[in-house]
Amino acid sequence: MSDNILEKYTRILKTYFTRRNLNSWDSEDLTQDVILKLLRMDRTVEDCEPAYLYTIARTMLIDKYRTDSRRLLSAHCSLEGQNLLQDESTEPEFQLQENQLNKIISARLLSMSLLQRQTFVENKFNGVRLQDIANRRKVTLSAIEKTMGKAANHIRKGIVESECA
Numbered sequence: 001m002s003d004n005i006l007e008k009y010t011r012i013l014k015t016y017f018t019r020r021n022l023n024s025w026d027s028e029d030l031t032q033d034v035i036l037k038l039l040r041m042d043r044t045v046e047d048c049e050p051a052y053l054y055t056i057a058r059t060m061l062i063d064k065y066r067t068d069s070r071r072l073l074s075a076h077c078s079l080e081g082q083n084l085l086q087d088e089s090t091e092p093e094f095q096l097q098e099n100q101l102n103k104i105i106s107a108r109l110l111s112m113s114l115l116q117r118q119t120f121v122e123n124k125f126n127g128v129r130l131q132d133i134a135n136r137r138k139v140t141l142s143a144i145e146k147t148m149g150k151a152a153n154h155i156r157k158g159i160v161e162s163e164c165a
Contacts, residue, residue, distance in 0.1 A: 009045045009053060010035070016057055022064075030060050101159070108158035112151055119144060120151035 010031055017027035034056050038045060045053070109117055122128040134144040 005046050006035075009050075012050070013053065013057055016054065017061065020061060022061075026064070030057065030064060033060055100162070104158050104162050105155060108155045112154055116147055116151040116154065119147045120155070123148060 013031040013034055014024075014027045017030050018024070022030070034053065035045065037056055037060070038048060038053075109120070112120070119133060122133055123130060130144045130148060131141055134141045137144070
């Protein structure tokens with residue numbers, strides 16, 4: 001496969017996808033998918049009629065629209081490239097509030113019973129399911145749920161108290 005022909009059809013396919021309101025990333029991905037599909041069929045771009053390439057491209061575009069509609073990707077907002085690193089977390093006021101919240105949670109964790117603290121940390125910070133904790137401790141799930149509820153209420157009460165103060 002010569003580079004000139006591949007570049008020509010790559011450019012044509014990218015233009016085709018871009019004119020159908022796809023961003024440059026998606027256009028690039030679908031162009032590569034069309035070429036990959038041809039290669040998997042043991043064909044080259046040189047062997048194919050342009051109409052056949054457009055047929056493959058249209059089919060892949062329809063598949064992409066169907067997938068996006070199932071995942072509700074049209075509801076998502078795309079961010080501009082320059083704003084990706086800018087968010088609230090870089091503002092000093094946000095960082096101060098975050099530090100205060102961390103101190104409150106740490107103090108509340110230390111004031112819990114050992115069993116509540118271990119259960120809370122395992123579940124919320126380490127991502128261990130409550131059922132797994134119950135199995136490992138050889139107790140019922142409801143006992144772990146009760147312990148976890150008490151721990152969560154203890155933390156919640158500390159946060160509410162600090163907001164009211």
